[in-house]
Amino acid sequence: MKTKYLKINKADNVAVAIVALKAGETISVDGIDIRLNEDIPAGHKFALKDFEQGEDVIKYGYPIGHTCKAQKQGDWMNECNIKTNLSGLLEYTYNPIDASLDIPQQGLTFKGYRRKNGDVGIRNEIWIVPTVGCVNGIAGQLAESLRQETGCRGVDAIVAYPHNYGCSQLGDDHENTKKILRDIVLHANAGGVLVVGLGCENNQPDVFREFLGQYDEDRVKFMVVQKVGDEYEEGMKLLRELYSRASQDERTDIPLSELRVGLKCGGSDGFSGITANPLLGLFSDFLVAQGGTSVLTEVPEMFGAETILMNRCRTKELFEQTVKLINDFKEYFLSHGEPVGENPSPGNKAGGISTLEDKALGCTQKCGKSYVEGVLPYGERLKVKGLNLLSAPGNDLVAATALASCGCHMVLFTTGRGTPFGTYVPTVKISTNTDLAERKPQWIDFNAGVIVEDEPIEETCRRFIDFIIKVASGEFVNNEKKGYKEIAIFKTGVTL
Template sequence: MAKTLHIHSADNVVVCLESIVKGEVVLVEGVGEITALDKIEPGHKIAIKDINKGEDVIKYGYPIGHATEDIKAGRWVHTHNLATNLEGILDYKYSPEKADIEEKLSKMSSKRATFNGYVRKNGKVGIRNEIWIIPTVGCVNNIATKLAKIAGNYIKGSIDEVVAFTHNYGCSQTGDDQEHTRIILKDLIKHPNAGGVLVLGLGCENSNIDVLKPYLGEYDRERVRFLVCQDSEDEMEEGLVLLKELIDAASEDVRETVDACKLTIGLKCGGSDGFSGITANPLVGRISDRIIEHGGTSILTEVPEMFGAETILMNRCKDETIFNDTVSMINGFKDYFTKQGEPIYENPSPGNKQGGITTLEDKSLGCTQKSGGYPVMNVLEYGEVTDKSGLNLLCAPGNDLCAATALAASGAQIVLFTTGRGTPFACPVPTLKIASNNTLAEKKKKWIDYNAGKILNGCSFDDLTDELFVQILRVASGEKVKSEIAGFHDMAIWKRGVTL
């Protein structure tokens, strides 16, 4: 097997697939022999030609920054000699390849597949039949958790689990920050993966049940119950009565054969490494395309991890209106950073850097590959539920828990989570973990659901796309992912304002 990967013919660096020792002569396909002048770890970059100080370093066919010193061919290229090119808020021009967009639009919904899901009264489809406890405020978190634990003893029929989604918000918030909390809570209360929901309030909070109810609009009153703890003599006893009613109502639900056009997947990466952009993320991009070809929907978020690759997405927007929405999302997020007095482009984490990612451009060009190749059809505000099939962009941060929760709130029934470093977390919906490398997949078998590192062993993207697509349909039909088997469920609301 080759020791390096030359991703694009224009690249002046290659990615090391194995450890390379100083002095080792490496054969680079299409380039020739390169003598390593440093020890270089897997996932990291090695220069394949001399790069002058100030000259762009090219990876994926795009600049990922500039050399901060002269770099000889064979040198390790990383944070010690490479810096970002990004600064400030940019002006953008819509430059689409219209013929490609039209061709892709014609292929949407051209294929057919099915899965077995729960069809709700409003026509939406759940892939789980869980009972959710949604606190309106963090003050009742412990009550919610205790209720869920006890009510788990009453599970019957098709009920999967009783889950309490605790959080710290719902009070001491102002303005848009409080508004966003209410919207996310509303989204989760109405999520189709929940066969029944107990909304648990304290009573004196800003986002109390009476305030929250108008946000719900039309909802299935047989499947949503409310309890204000301050109004109850024994909230545990009353809560269990309500949960038993919800379990009784939902336990008779049965899975039905449903067209894959009803499937919405969230696209997320975390703990990325130098392999993420060449294995797991492009594989998920192909899955996004496959879902869209079957009439389904994919949602890409992590706006800060679009910076440096945003023009690729912008030029895939189906029209100028969607392009302008994308520009507003990108620049709005940059403005959010600057108003907080924070640098816009200091994104890669210590784990990212240890895994071989150097700059935000390096990270973003790998990250955005999860979006595949189909046109951008819609841009969603934080908490907005998608109503358009195809590729959607969602305004949310890169933080794993916040972004994955936002994907669930916007309608994703499942989140595909790629990772090069590994994480045990889950979100309100099944979170399918996809490893970017073989070492992680082998070491953390209780975390990882699928190994995209097989691409490094010569497996084809086509074969792995077929394999993973079938696995996703199985998960949509009830197969548990590793985090579900472990009993992990998390949610996190994006905090955007002051705390009173």
């Protein structure tokens, strides 16, 4: 362990404890001896100066809120004495910065599946996708039967993706359901998809089929259960056809420029913005420099750090789209009578995150320093390479599903508290601290905690690049090994 604390930016007036510190201990910061007035848990902040009431607390070089009352040098700075500066809608000015990258091309490849339409997948799975929740049971039964019959030989997995929607929805909710289900059906990680409809739902199977646009009819089959005799026998017949084709697919060399990754964090702690999120930022910049694509979402967790992203927009048009991305989500909060700063969660606070700005300034580090090249509405699919911003809430499963649905091959998920879940693409868990990685090896795939111990972040990133190429080439991560695969669709309106 190199140090007991970290002052992240020279402008900061708080530092972060890397290990638990005891009251009465003296810490030397910038040549000044600071006596701690109380115990400081690992990942939490302590004051580097005396604060007056209402004075801004600076971390990462930016305000993360203001003091609720006067504080002394050496005090524990947490959610009890720091209050957010966030309020309602803001007006923004475009102040573009140079976000050019000086990272050489390395000509790296991974082993993936080249589909008929030219797209690429990193998995070759059979999926059963219900158009409506009424047929969830049938979809699950079919998946289980095909797994038992085939043992998944020749494919990576056979999975049904139940959900609650597809009927009794109006407006945006109905469109969101259609878009996410379309995105799943067309995803290149699937070698074959059986779409199972009921027949009387709002999400009519024939209309949904047209909504898909062009698709490989050899790889996507439809069954409407009200129109067949024995839905089980018919479903198994169609699945056997899909399985017969998919099980013959083979991996080939694919340029890393075709890899698309989603960037997500959940169960964050005070180390998220110091270890795992900066690691993802380095990786994102590296991937973009190779011609690949990364996608950042969780719009409410950009509040307080949004100007950093806005000023990295490649064009004024992208800046304006990002302003709309932010303000639309703020209006969503306000229309429900909720404050825009109602975050972080109890687990975040226990881990050392005090305000939404504190969380956002750590969260946005996942996307590195490259230009923003695209801004996507919820449910839409990627159109440009490079760093993209995607509209979706912070909820882990909703956001991860949205990332997969825009076309990401995998989701890179940093966590300081831990979580086992996975969405319908590989969901790679990166721990912010070594303790979590050691306690939950069945959840965590890669430990970034070493960054505050004995390994330079550049070396950690080199290992991470090698690891991600292995995952893209077929190495399973923990959510796949455990079979933890789910979807969740964003809902904003009424249910009939």
